[in-house]
Amino acid sequence: MSERDARSVGELLLEGDLAMRRLLVDAERLDVAELTAALPSLLRAAEEFVGVLPRRGSAPGQGLPSIAPDPSLGRLRAVTDRMERLRGTREWLSSAPPSPQLSAVRDNLLRARDLVVEHHHAQAVPRPDVLADGAAARARVMHTLYVSAHAVVLAARHSALDRSAGARRRPAWRDREVGALGAIQHLAESLEQLAGEEVRRTFPSASRGEWRELPNPSRLRESMGAWEVEARRSLSGNATPADRAEVVRVQGAILAMGRVLLGVAAHQGVIDRDGFRDLVEPSLLEVEARVGEVRGMVQDLATRGSGGLDHRLARAGSEVVLAHTELVLDGTGAASPAVIARRTDLRAISSDVADALPAAVGVLSELGTSLTDPALVTNAVGLQHLINRLERGQGPRLESPMTPWVAPRDLALGRSVPPPDWVRAEIDGAVEAAFRALSVAITASTSVGLGGREHFRDVTGEGSPSALRPPAGRLGLGQGRSPGPADPGVARM
Structure with missing residues (x-):
């Protein structure tokens, strides 16, 4: 039996954001075909997560609809839909497996969606601090999409340069590949611009509403x-x-x-x-x-x-x-x-x-x-x-x-x-x-007098090292254990 995932909503989102930033450090190793294979599903997962976040206008007893459309994410999805159609016309693109890094971030978003749905209190109007926590979560997701779009731009540019190098005369099929990469780069730049505008508009202020539990000292x-x-x-x-x-x-x-x-x-x-x-x-x-x-x-x-x-x-x-x-x-x-x-x-x-x-x-x-x-x-x-x-x-x-x-x-x-x-x-x-x-x-x-504590080795590796962490509050956008089935009312929304 697999152990329960104890990451909070905030930790799932932060982990995805950091993973996308690591892609930029290793840009020359990026595979544009794998990235474009995974990007549409990442965007859909982002829509599903943002769609269940607490928002203004909820009334007691209404709860949350399954998905509430987000206009900004809808514009981003229109771009990834075009990218997916382009990918379907090129066998060397359509046959590539999805990027494992983007797929892991997608899975984090879907897990975070499930946590929000499971622990949202449908009987209560969301309080201002809960709304602020939700806005911070949405801003984090938009930042993740912004960075992932930039990774696709870099991968497409690098791949096009690789294919353009060498002999002055290239075969026609190589020219078609370079043309497709140019189209992917253009779409990814559009995605980056749209997401970037949203990040600049919301991220600095929204991130201040992030809820954080005090860390567990151990x-x-x-x-x-x-x-x-x-x-x-x-x-x-x-x-x-x-x-x-x-x-x-x-x-x-x-x-x-x-x-x-x-x-x-x-x-x-x-x-x-x-x-x-x-x-x-x-x-x-x-x-x-x-x-x-x-x-x-x-x-x-x-x-x-x-x-x-x-x-x-x-x-x-x-x-x-x-x-x-x-x-x-x-x-x-x-x-x-x-x-x-x-x-x-x-x-x-x-x-x-x-x-x-x-x-x-x-x-x-x-x-x-x-x-x-x-x-x-x-x-x-x-x-x-x-x-x-x-x-x-x-x-x-x-x-x-x-x-x-x-x-x-x-x-x-x-x-x-x-x-x-x-x-x-x-x-x-x-x-x-x-x-x-x-x-x-x-x-x-x-x-300089550091050290002295006996090296910690009392860990068997069986079970989660998170097991002793305290439960998180609100959405848990800060750090802390995600609420489990025996933790009623932990996510205080």
Whole structure:
């Protein structure tokens, strides 16, 4: 039996928004065919979620209609409908599977819709704070659509440039592909403009109405312990390229947001300010840079044919990132130090963050073992992505121009192939550099009195690490556990 999804409405929306922003960081890896396959269903899910949000004009006993049309989303859907019709006329577009990233955001929206419908109090007129929470939720969704439209623009532009490069004379079918990509880019730009106008009009003011529960003090520590268990379990087994990419992505997020929390602790005088500025912060920035290099390599290898993502790993990664973001984020940006200080016990959090550094060593050790396994094979397309990036920085590594590292037939068929020895050495060197940087950061944190809490390991991985979190209020747009069947009246609408 699968465990219950304990994410609140707000966490589901925030997770989707952050996922779309990550797409822009990795724009060159985007697949325009996959994005256009998923975008229409994402828009429909957004309409369904926004359609059930509390709104003015509800009367006692009326409840909510199944879907209340939103004029702005209707205009966006008209654009995606045109994109879907265009996609149906091109076999190379229509045969592509939907983007897993956009599909995950769609599923989050549908789950959020179900939570709102399940826990809306139909007998009561929505109060002003509930309406404000609903407006913040709608604004978050519009921002997510705005960013996803920009991702399609970037993917279409990049794909068109790839197809236009090379010989001066291209075959007619290639010209038709470039023309279709131009049309997709134009539609995506229209979508981006429409969504952007709505974001500029509503997001800054609406986000101030977001309801937030006070964070559970133990959530961060528990989620980091559960994450370490699941990451090491996944990597020590038959980890897929998608699993490795998720591990290094989440580990990088933990390190970056942990540095923010330590910076706030230093700002508030909880830890040594000079020691943090001179020793700890530079060493943590170096760790982030080195882990970022490993992340780029792992994500290249996961570009295509990455296999499924381990469900327990994904859930633990989601939980630990949300446990951090509920402390450090407001809207789409970082919360002020004063706000973060009000949300948590900075002394306890500083100890938890410092203890995450040796935990990261264990996770990276398992990752390095997985990546340097002599039996490792990876998709040829992903391997070629990595080789291209390495050669851009270091120059060609071919033994002969007539013997490419990845055979063209392997690329065309998307076969699994072993990485060349020099690529394995580059990966091993990047992981080793991350280890060295972590060692320096651990020494620096110890020198200013951080750490000391026994490393949290009392997590079996069975059940949700969210189980001890308190229930959320209103729509739960802030952070907190989504209401369960035994929580009547939790979503106070």
